[in-house]
Amino acid sequence: MELRLYDTLTREKRLFAPLDRNHVRMYVCGPTVYDFAHIGNARPVIVFDVLFRLLRHLYGADHVTYIRNITDVDDKINDRAVRDFPGLPLNEAIRKVTEKTAAQFHADVAALGCRTPSYEPRATDFVLPRADGKADMVTLIKQLIARGHAYEANGEVLFDTQSMPDYGALSGRKLEEQRAGARVAVDAHKKNAADFVLWKQSSAAEPGWESPWGRGRPGWHIECSAMSAAYLGDVFDIHGGGLDLIFPHHENEIAQSRCAHGTKTMANYWMHNGFLEVEGQKMSKSLGNFVTIRDLLDVIPGDVVRLQMLMTHYRRPIDWTERSTSLATSELEEWAESLHSHFNFPNEHKPAEVAEALSDDLNTSAAIAVLRELHVAAKKGGLKEKLVFSSNCKLLGFKSLHKPGLFRFGVSGMNVGDVAIGTYEPLIKKLRAAIANDAPNDVRAAILSKFQKDGLTVQESNNGDLTIVRGNEADANRKIQELVDARLAARNAKNFKESDRIRDELAALGIVLKDGKDANGKLSTTWEVAR
Numbered sequence: 001m002e003l004r005l006y007d008t009l010t011r012e013k014r015l016f017a018p019l020d021r022n023h024v025r026m027y028v029c030g031p032t033v034y035d036f037a038h039i040g041n042a043r044p045v046i047v048f049d050v051l052f053r054l055l056r057h058l059y060g061a062d063h064v065t066y067i068r069n070i071t072d073v074d075d076k077i078n079d080r081a082v083r084d085f086p087g088l089p090l091n092e093a094i095r096k097v098t099e100k101t102a103a104q105f106h107a108d109v110a111a112l113g114c115r116t117p118s119y120e121p122r123a124t125d126f127v128l129p130r131a132d133g134k135a136d137m138v139t140l141i142k143q144l145i146a147r148g149h150a151y152e153a154n155g156e157v158l159f160d161t162q163s164m165p166d167y168g169a170l171s172g173r174k175l176e177e178q179r180a181g182a183r184v185a186v187d188a189h190k191k192n193a194a195d196f197v198l199w200k201q202s203s204a205a206e207p208g209w210e211s212p213w214g215r216g217r218p219g220w221h222i223e224c225s226a227m228s229a230a231y232l233g234d235v236f237d238i239h240g241g242g243l244d245l246i247f248p249h250h251e252n253e254i255a256q257s258r259c260a261h262g263t264k265t266m267a268n269y270w271m272h273n274g275f276l277e278v279e280g281q282k283m284s285k286s287l288g289n290f291v292t293i294r295d296l297l298d299v300i301p302g303d304v305v306r307l308q309m310l311m312t313h314y315r316r317p318i319d320w321t322e323r324s325t326s327l328a329t330s331e332l333e334e335w336a337e338s339l340h341s342h343f344n345f346p347n348e349h350k351p352a353e354v355a356e357a358l359s360d361d362l363n364t365s366a367a368i369a370v371l372r373e374l375h376v377a378a379k380k381g382g383l384k385e386k387l388v389f390s391s392n393c394k395l396l397g398f399k400s401l402h403k404p405g406l407f408r409f410g411v412s413g414m415n416v417g418d419v420a421i422g423t424y425e426p427l428i429k430k431l432r433a434a435i436a437n438d439a440p441n442d443v444r445a446a447i448l449s450k451f452q453k454d455g456l457t458v459q460e461s462n463n464g465d466l467t468i469v470r471g472n473e474a475d476a477n478r479k480i481q482e483l484v485d486a487r488l489a490a491r492n493a494k495n496f497k498e499s500d501r502i503r504d505e506l507a508a509l510g511i512v513l514k515d516g517k518d519a520n521g522k523l524s525t526t527w528e529v530a531r
């Protein structure tokens with residue numbers, strides 16, 4: 001199978017060939033950890049997770065190295081640390097902010113079904129020269145100065161954009177244009193308006209590291225040049241991120257890495273995901289349509305976010321709407337309905353069908369169309385078709401398709417008397433999401449305690465169906481089991497009038513029975529809550 005990828009630098013779709021035939025190396029810019037990630041941030045995480053999965057499928061799980069960094073040095077982090085932990089020394093406060101935010105990010109992206117990258121380096125571990133000799137920012141900056149690509153001015157170290165003849169190739173910006181555009185804003189100490197900071201001084205109230213240029217901190221772009229070189233070498237295969245990073249971030253990464261290492265390229269394929277908007281508008285705090293991943297995962301399963309994200313080609317803009325969330329939820333319910341008990345069956349099928357669609361520049365929307373066809377076949381067909389569908393769903397990273405109940409709308413109750421169960425719909429929705437997203441126990445307990453206050457509890461079936469029941473779940477189960485046993489005894493005694501009466505009594509409680517035979521050929525009955 002041939003993989004083609006669109007490269008932002010050469011502006012063409014090209015056949016993908018890794019530098020090392022047997023090993024693919026990919027770097028994607030990760031989050032700046034000062035606050036909850038928003039759903040726009042989830043897009044590159046999901047898109048490049050799908051690419052990671054595809055590469056693992058094509059080259060073998062041990063033949064792909066995927067690096068996604070954590071930016072834990074940034075002025076926004078400092079501001080947050082001062083605001084949230086006023087009593088603590090700055091470094092401690094910063095660590096609290098970054099550790100808490102990184103943990104939130106990890107929980108969020110795990111719920112979205114994303115595999116952990118091979119390594120997730122933190123910028124602060126790569127500022128100074130390291131004991132293990134891996135690339136670091138201070139050494140890179142020294143190299144840039146030694147090669148005549150950087151200079152010190154006004155306490156800063158700046159990259160000299162004019163020292164690089166093809167600076168601007170990625171974004172297509174010419175240096176002359178940038179100079180004209182920035183006429184007014186030119187800082188007096190810069191040689192050229194486009195020159196950018198590699199190192200800046202820190203005041204006593206800012207985090208800093210001792211360097212040949214005094215106590216200071218790195219600029220943002222140099223982080224990724226150092227961390228990519230540290231794990232992937234001077235030149236590697238794929239570099240990714242959102243569209244907004246093309247300029248200045250990736251443009252400047254290329255300038256730094258190529259000039260420091262004296263190479264013609266930094267990465268062979270530059271991939272950028274399109275932007276996400278909410279209900280047709282740019283997402284922003286002032287418009288009030290700023291949605292965090294956590295807000296969404298509180299009420300919908302991660303698989304829904306994933307499907308909604310992948311329905312659009314990764315390079316096109318996405319309009320995130322409530323309607324598309326509902327459509328994705330219903331579609332997943334149908335898929336899970338066809339798969340449930342087969343989803344986690346031992347499955348030897350290699351998901352070539354979705355891989356083929358993805359091999360055309362990670363065409364995620366075509367891959368979803370393939371899943372829809374495979375679903376039709378699975379519904380009509382037998383075990384084989386179900387396993388084909390299931391393995392292809394897994395290649396795209398769906399994980400909860402053994403539980404259709406988690407994608408349902410509405411609520412059902414059993415033996416709840418005149419309780420208006422409709423009023424519990426928002427709580428049931430949260431509980432479904434908490435189960436699907438593997439929320440911590442205290443989150444589930446908090447939801448369940450609201451039912452308990454009303455003398456109710458919630459029962460979960462293997463299918464992920466949730467049913468509100470009166471009283472204690474154990475009592476309810478015991479009562480049902482007693483009735484089921486009594487009916488079986490009546491059947492064994494050929495007292496069919498009594499066995500029918502009990503079946504009707506159970507039906508009134510919302511229980512359906514499945515009669516069969518056990519391994520010894522004896523009559524046996526299982527039960528489940530009717531939907």
Ligand code: AMP
Nearest residue numbers: 031032040041043044241242274275276
């Ligand atoms: P940031 O933390 O802002 O540097 O962003 C982390 C990643 O999310 C980068 O790859 C950004 O390009 C990407 N990103 C930020 N906002 C959006 C958005 N609205 N749509 C898609 N990607 C985004």
Ligand code: ZN
Nearest residue numbers: 029030224249
């Ligand atoms: Zn970066």
